[in-house]
Amino acid sequence: MRIRRPPALADKFLLWFCKPELLEEIQGDLHAHFERNHQEDGSLKSRLKYWVQVLQFIRPFAIKSNWSNSNYISMYIHYFKVAFRHLARTKLYTFLNIVGLAIGMACSMLILLWVENELSYDRFNHDAENIYRLTGHVNDFKAAVTPAGMGPDLQEMLPEIESVVRVSKFNNGLFETNNQIFEEDRILMADSNFFDFFNFKLLLGDQSSALANPNTIVMTSGMAKKYFGNDDPIGKIFKVNNTYDVSVVAILEDLPSNSHLKFDFLIPLSTVAKTDQDLVTKTWDNFTYYNYFKLNYNLNSPESISTLEEKITAIYWDRQESNSINFKLQPLTDIHLKSDLQIDLAEKGNMQYVTIFFMAALFILGIACINFMNLSTARSIKRSKEVALRKTIGAQRKQLIGQFLSESILLTIISSALAMLLVIVALPHFNTISGKELSIDFLESSFWIRFLLIIMATGLISGSYPALFLSSFNPLKVMKGELKHSFGNIAFRNILVITQFTISGILIVGTLVVYNQLNFIKGMNLGFNKENLITIPLRRELRDKLKTLQNTLGQNPFTEEYSIISDLPYDLTTGVVNVQWDGKPENVNIVIPNINIDDNFLDLFEIKILAGKGFHKDLRSDEDSFIINETMMNLMGKDLRSILGEKISYNGPKGRVIGVVEDFNFKPLQYEIQPIVLRKRLPGCSYYGWTNPGLPGLTGTNTSRAKPKISIFLPFP
């Protein structure tokens, strides 16, 4: 049998530091203990334990006694003493140096925390690398949604797809329990294998059965607290939208901030399996679901993914006899940062910003280091005598470099402690600005490792030049008082200063540009008047009582001028490809959005009519007519004189164009204004807005007077 030996290196180490007269008993105990551990814990663990135990003997009683007054120790003590005396003598300089570096480090740390959070999106899911989302592309219109039937059907057809989970957004729901009603809008519905894809932690309930049965619900612990306080939430019943009951079966830990899926409630799709038309018909037409695939582990090359994409597209074309849509597979980890899809669940990040901020973090740290170097070298004259004396009594340059480097590392350690404090203080405010929930996990070893790395890097970089420079003094010249700055030294420091100022300049100018840009956007003419305009989403109950609402609004002097519309001209993402007009060229294949408006909309939003007229209140025939914008008119190849009376069909029967309005923005400003069609339709409207020009500055606080009385069924947030 082989004799198991404790780690030889640990033994050597012990031999090195331990008093020889204690060695025998200590080593005896350790070996006996190792022997026992080895049988219980196995080799690796027992060896580790042995190391730990050896390290635990580094105590004064066991350490060789001649060490404590050895030259080495006293030399280092002397170094620290000298360093502290220097720092204490020039308090202002020390203060500037430490605080400057600390602020720089704190800024970089905050930014790096943000960057890290951005890059970590969805990576907490164990299989993140193999999860893809199916997306549909029609020319420039790229959507994150795909039909509900496609996922499961494709899985049966293609062996590359291991499993599928469908997720769908449940639009605003009224949740009633214990006589409390709340309106919730962060609700998702998903297949029962949701948790195989997305590894959210369950606090209560069982993962495998959490979504297994219809009429159940999974909620986050924050929400459970909101509804049930400290009661056990499991088994509690919600009435959803006054239609069906769901019972709570599991509680999730509040979601990590770096998940692209954000929800408070999760309802199994089986709950609506019989009522949701998309699910009943297993549709391949209606693009409303989010299909996530877990692909075979062998599919890891970009080529195999694009082959699969082509296969899926071919299957779709074959089945639907249409070739307008291309399907792509989007890696889960790309969803947050590298996605430009419409109708997406995720709030989008931007890879460019991440890179820019990362660079900014490095630059700021760089500036702080340069600042540190300059402050240290500028004071070098004061220390030249010290250097000269040290050299005279035999110090080598190497030792002097070591001395100055350890001094700068000491300073860095002090400033990093201060920086850490600053970060902790600033983090809540930083979170408000950035809209994130960043935190520092002090228990995480990787955090400390990186923190140490930053300290070492900063200390070495910022200390390198002063150390090299200071240690290069010629003692003879110093003593004679002939020390002059060499040309090279001045040039180098000038370069440093110039770099520092350039970077600061770039950063400041960049900030100003962004600031102006924001001001520009704020003051930009949107093509409609958004001043004194208030909008409220129309909930289901209000929608059902539209007539009552209109009467109430009309009678109240505050809300006399109101308009009810289907969408706000703010971020209109949906649209229809099937828009026809006479003489439409074959190759025009674009998605044209539409807003359903009433007769007040154009007046209320102050959108200019260029030709024709707006909708009339009592004219029923207006419901088949269209108002279009200038861009749409140009697309149709007409001008203001010839456009009126032209016929358009918008995914339905033909109707006349009765008016043309000036272009207004209905998408974020970075998008070009696109064609749009306005129709007079009321059902399905989701917003109403009102304005009162006589009361400038009508703000949210006094709107309650105008709140319609029929809102008693409605929990206003």
Added chain:
Amino acid sequence: MGKESLGEFEELVLLMIALLKEDAYGLGICDEIKKQTGRTTAIGAVHATLSRLETKGLVESSLGDPTKERGGRRKRLFTLTAFGEKALIQSRDTKVSIWTQIPELSIKTV
């Protein structure tokens, strides 16, 4: 030296030495502490305490016989000195005397 009071861990180690009689050495004391109190202690900590107790004159030590499991190394065996015994007894008496003065607490816990 006599005026120094016993630390909590020092007292524990002293008690273990008294308990183990002839076989009180570093690792053995460690094991006994684990057995009696459930506390896991670093061998280094026990050795450090033993060394301190010896300088205080509360224990004395001698080297034992070499054993095979220790790779032929000898143990250092510790025994209480008369002064160590006195310190233990004194510590116990002080505590007992204080305990008797707080009857409510002693009833509750017993």
